[in-house]
Amino acid sequence: MEEEKKEAHQENNNLISLKKPLRCIVKLGGAAITCKNEIEKINEENLEIVSSHLRESMMIVSSSSEKVLGMDWSKRPGVSEISISSDDYNDQSLLDFNNFIIVHGAGSFGHFQASQSGVHKGGLQLPIVKAGFVATRISVTSLNLEIVRALAREGIPSIGMPPFASGWSTCDRKIASAGVSQVVEVVDSGFVPVLHGDAVLDDLQGCTILSGDVIIRHLAELLKPQYVVFLTDVYGVYDRPPTDPGAVLLREIAVDDDGNWSIVKPTLQNMNKQVEITVAAHDTTGGMVTKISEAAVIAKLGIDVYIVKVNCLR
């Protein structure tokens, strides 16, 4: 039965195509939208700026970019009633969006729970891993909800799609099934799906962490967006940790057909050999190594990848 289920998934994936081409997959880096050094704290300022910039780049008719069709009608703290004026919702042009998919990282959400319990290493039969799996999902889905709300306040018709709940799983930490048909249905209906790094079931080791970057690579392969944008807290990829004195920003990296990458700009001698990659201890998804290699795989498909700093005017 496991086999048949997987086949059905695979079949679905092969059939998949969007009604309208996919403009862009955006990665909201965890470091850009949360406060790295404070557990479970959102960087509200950055999130608001990102949401507003995203709306501008998604809208087809830019002239109405001043007007916002708020889509989070939740009760505000301290206010007992919600009031919606339906007259505000008559401007049809406010619904003309290019096709986008958003995937966010976890930042200071989820990592603590995952690393304390070892969810990424599997072993669901252990109470600590099982509890950690539940705790990790609570943390990342609460971040997902807040991001969906911030986007909806800016008029982006966003739909939270937690990967575990929407059909993503792995085998030996590689994607075994993916809820791509659901993502396509959401995009085709004029919504913006918002996925994220999540704890998922793994056929071999029981469970693991599926990173947002791996999800993006998979979606990019199947749905062929015009481009993929990684929004992060630094200006791009550096030759060593960007906090180190003398770190050099790598302005353009080329990826050849074999997936090897080389630095195009700046043209420093032997630069390639000097690139240092470090992984923070609390990062259960592989840190910069995963990020760069996933970006390289996307570029290899012929899709331009941009790495952009959020809130770069500060």
Place this chain on the structure above:
Amino acid sequence: MEEEKKEAHQENNNLISLKKPLRCIVKLGGAAITCKNEIEKINEENLEIVSSHLRESMMIVSSSSEKVLGMDWSKRPGVSEISISSDDYNDQSLLDFNNFIIVHGAGSFGHFQASQSGVHKGGLQLPIVKAGFVATRISVTSLNLEIVRALAREGIPSIGMPPFASGWSTCDRKIASAGVSQVVEVVDSGFVPVLHGDAVLDDLQGCTILSGDVIIRHLAELLKPQYVVFLTDVYGVYDRPPTDPGAVLLREIAVDDDGNWSIVKPTLQNMNKQVEITVAAHDTTGGMVTKISEAAVIAKLGIDVYIVKVNCLR
């Protein structure tokens, strides 16, 4: 392609069986876990009591019922650090749960957003409906997250599965596809899926509201639980609105093979003809009519249905 996708879903549903029989599907009634007259307010006291009672009834080894393996490791307000003692997580018996599925209603969440925009009537091409769809989902998924957290605090390994994100859709307001295989996978892995009434896509009218009661009926048909329990804010079904003076509690209702229902206890003459059913204006899912007829369909399958008041000791 639409056709093929639906066939794949159908195929999955036919293949579905659980590793271990399903003990129970529990409906947490919206009226029991939220404050009916206050928008987006959870009835914390009831939710805590329900969660604790659910844990007791789920656990196989009742002797350790005093000990709780907390699974919500979120940061508490006003506390900057989270500390988890992994020694607390060594008792393997705390993971022996009977197979349960939980489905909750929306109560004072979602209904306002759905009724203001007419999401249940469809028409996603209208800005107000599209915004209302997003707003409804934000409201019900935020309730789902809080319920998952309350259950996890009581040691129930709960997994939020918002129906729209996990593959449920309708055609002419009837279920067209259902994410049952995902629910089965979650149960088979030892978790408790937590679904809810949700805004979903509808092949015919664009979108609608899929009620928790319809989801339960569908799951009961396919997964044949030993029993289905509806937890609500009243002692059961009355012959007229329970707030009316002289309302009589119907202690046992029998459903025949044709789906007709009759009152077994109390044995009042002509009771059947006197039953009055009212639907509140803000209820977009059909109120008591839907609830009783869905319960009757489940009973017709030969599955006992219990309607129980939450927190009945008060």
